[in-house]
Amino acid sequence: MSDKTHPAKSEAKNDSSGGAYRATLNMPDTPFPMRGDLPKREPGWVSQWNEGDLYQRLRDARQGAPLFVLHDGPPYANGKLHIGHALNKVLKDMIVKSRQLAGFDAQYIPGWDCHGLPIENAIEKLHGRNLSRDDMQAKSRAYATEQIDQQREDFKRLGVLGDWERPYRTMDPANEAGQIRAFKRVIERGFVYRGLKPVYWCFDCGSSLAEFEIEYADKQSDTLDVAFETDDAAGLARAFGLAALPAGKSAFAVIWTTTAWTIPANQALNAHPDLDYALVDTPKGVLLLAESLVEKCLARFGLEGNVLATAKGEALRGQVFRHPLHDIDSGSGKYAYRRKSPLYLAEYVSDSDGTGIVHSSPAYGVDDFNSCVAHGLAYDDILNPVQGNGVYTDELPLFGGQHIWKACPVIIDTLREH
Numbered sequence: 001m002s003d004k005t006h007p008a009k010s011e012a013k014n015d016s017s018g019g020a021y022r023a024t025l026n027m028p029d030t031p032f033p034m035r036g037d038l039p040k041r042e043p044g045w046v047s048q049w050n051e052g053d054l055y056q057r058l059r060d061a062r063q064g065a066p067l068f069v070l071h072d073g074p075p076y077a078n079g080k081l082h083i084g085h086a087l088n089k090v091l092k093d094m095i096v097k098s099r100q101l102a103g104f105d106a107q108y109i110p111g112w113d114c115h116g117l118p119i120e121n122a123i124e125k126l127h128g129r130n131l132s133r134d135d136m137q138a139k140s141r142a143y144a145t146e147q148i149d150q151q152r153e154d155f156k157r158l159g160v161l162g163d164w165e166r167p168y169r170t171m172d173p174a175n176e177a178g179q180i181r182a183f184k185r186v187i188e189r190g191f192v193y194r195g196l197k198p199v200y201w202c203f204d205c206g207s208s209l210a211e212f213e214i215e216y217a218d219k220q221s222d223t224l225d226v227a228f229e230t231d232d233a234a235g236l237a238r239a240f241g242l243a244a245l246p247a248g249k250s251a252f253a254v255i256w257t258t259t260a261w262t263i264p265a266n267q268a269l270n271a272h273p274d275l276d277y278a279l280v281d282t283p284k285g286v287l288l289l290a291e292s293l294v295e296k297c298l299a300r301f302g303l304e305g306n307v308l309a310t311a312k313g314e315a316l317r318g319q320v321f322r323h324p325l326h327d328i329d330s331g332s333g334k335y336a337y338r339r340k341s342p343l344y345l346a347e348y349v350s351d352s353d354g355t356g357i358v359h360s361s362p363a364y365g366v367d368d369f370n371s372c373v374a375h376g377l378a379y380d381d382i383l384n385p386v387q388g389n390g391v392y393t394d395e396l397p398l399f400g401g402q403h404i405w406k407a408c409p410v411i412i413d414t415l416r417e418h
Helices: 005-012 020-024 038-051 054-061 083-101 117-127 133-157 173-188 233-239 260-265 291-301 366-374 404-417
Strands: 067-069 105-107 200-202 207-209 224-229 251-257 268-271 276-282 285-290 306-312 320-322 340-345 357-360
Touching: 038 054, 038 133, 054 105, 067 083, 083 105, 083 133, 117 133, 117 207, 224 291, 224 404, 251 260, 251 357, 260 404, 268 366, 276 291, 285 291, 285 357, 291 306, 340 357, 340 366, 357 366
Parallel strands: 067 105, 251 285, 268 340
Antiparallel strands: 200 207, 224 251, 224 320, 268 357, 276 285, 276 306, 320 340
């Protein structure tokens, strides 16, 4: 606008002559409204696209063109859309439409994941727990169908173009049959074997959890150093090139942990074959520690001590120690504490913190499990005293019937006392 029009615009505000000055303004005349008014207009656009079968017309226009197929990770069929759904679908829709404009036959087949914990949790909230398998499956299928219908309309409202009338659903019999056929081919090629391993478990919902479902939060836990007395003092001395250990003193491998509740299920110790270890003479006995951590450990223990000898972890192969509760309870049964903890060598052990020796409860950690099984521990001999609700089985001496979180201070006090 030129300087000459500014006075006219200003004077137009005070014009009382019926808008004579308005004719002096050179304003464009557009066929579309000046206001966006999108809340009212967008639903009309979406309706027009649907009624005009725009997606199919785009397919017809690109028939024979190079294919562009977006392999979309489907959302769970549960709950109303949130900002995560919107961001995910809109970004993907932008990609598909840009490929369409670039000349590709850019197809988008929407889908839904109809299996898994999120849907089962929703059913439990609606209908309670302890449903039979058939009832849970029937209610889950009905719920997923209802959620798909709702989410489909909301995705359309976001302006996402796709083959909404022919989506894929993981619960469709044809899809389930295809999955089984694919799984059969994987089995035939020898990629599947049957075995055991520890998995994440939720006490509250009574279900296993996939690793990607785990979210970690900062937590304060009690830390404890626990001594495992050697079952062969002479053999431990020989491993370090000593004729004998100091007379009248017991020797212990010391571990450090933040999970006191795993101590009752301990079945082994692990050391790193290439780390240097030291035998340290202290008023509490001779302690086996990683050499690089001796100073820190003694400061943490509040002890003075001197190093008697050092050796590589490899030299500790075959050493055997006693469970720390070995002499407290003389009960029988598979959970009795009068058992041995052999020392194995494992690459996952480090001397970045702790003592350089890791205690292993193979039921509660993948590294512990792999180490123990690799050294010959049979599946049937793995101890798992924790039940699905987080409570120790009644068979466990001293702590049976207690929830593991409530048992932690009791375990610590028992170790401290003895």
